[in-house]
Amino acid sequence: MTKLWEFFLLEPAGGGGGGGAAERAEDPLLGSGEEEAVDDYRALCKERPRKRAGEAQANLPMRIAAAVVRGLIRSRKKLMARAVTFPQRSKSTGLKRYLGRMRSGKNQMDCSVIAPEIFPEIEKWRPSWRSFDYDELCAATDRFSSDNLIGKGGHAEVYKGQLADGQFVAVKRLTKGGNKEDRISDFLSELGIIAHVNHPNAAQLLGFSVEGGLHLVLQFSPHGSLASLLHGAKGALKWKARFNIALGIAEGLFYLHEGCHRHIIHRDIKASNILLTEDYQPQISDFGLAKWLPDKCTHQVVFPIEGTFGYMAPEYFMHGIINEKTDVFAYGVLLLELVTGRKAVDSSRQSLVIWAKPLLESNNMKGLVDPSLDVGYDPEEMALTLAVASMCIHHSANLRPSMKSVVRFMKGDRESLELMGKPRPTKPPMFDSCDSEDYTRTSYLNDLDKHKQLALEQ
Known part of the structure; x- marks a missing residue:
């Protein structure tokens, strides 16, 4: 029987490595992933001189296996990209017409410019939003000077700015790669979600700009992000401020999940996406990865899997399943993070969840509390916070509380503690290995550790 790697030694019809794709197109045994694997192999062979053929032959099995895996991965990604679990809400006529023009190639413009026909649609979302000129943003940020850079992530940079009227703003400049259509579509999607958000614990958008790039203009937060304050060199946050921040974030998430006209899953809740106002009120920001949760749907399956390691739920990073949990x-x-003062992933690449799980299970409050707090905290509030944290990071999504229950409990409703620990009566229709009875804490921690290694090797 011919081995898989030996199959790739067969010369294509016509000999000499020519033809290739034309001959394979007639072969029903090759899928798209395998065809690409053949291409990878042939390209690999062409790179090596003929005189080193013996060496190439010796290493052939491993190299062919790698080529096959790459081809199959690409094939899998294409299939997942085509699989739409839930259809998106239809766009307005103006947006559909504009995106249609982009697909047909009729819009020969710079990728940072959005056609004028889109503006009436955006203005309907939130009439109070301003459309800023690029020159105005350049003047406000000193031409996006590095001195004014206050935040940077994989998809955007944030600059501090001051408008002509003296108002301080935060200008978010989108830097996400991809083609023109994807960038503009993502930008409009984020604007569309923010337009439905109106809560004290959510960042306030003042306007946008589509000249010279895609920009969002937000109210400036004088204390920066929770990450900079909690893990920076500005001095330790007092416990009372930390507890109030925790409650404010819970109320903001409860609003997104149940208070909006359509339920919103943020998908990127983390310390650097929590902004703090003058009086240390938290505001959830950065809706670039946010998704609508369709009515009467228990979950969605999304691809690609995006987010920040250390904050990603196991069912999401293993299966792409998302919902409010x-x-x-x-x-x-x-x-x-608020209790311990530690980062979600520290400098030694240790996951906070993996580190904290044994201490939570043994009720070791002293081992968990940030040493900088010393004894300057309310023991009852600390116990409540740790109890909620333990339930929220449960490996089974069904056993995590809703944000409604979290808010009630954090506000002093002790009776909801028992209800928070009970599973919901219905399970997601898709099987989730994280919910199986033999999926133990050890299995969960092992999966989390494996994912950590994969994420940090990228």
């Missing part, structure tokens, strides 16, 4: 898990990690 995805944010609940991340909120639990935030609670641990």
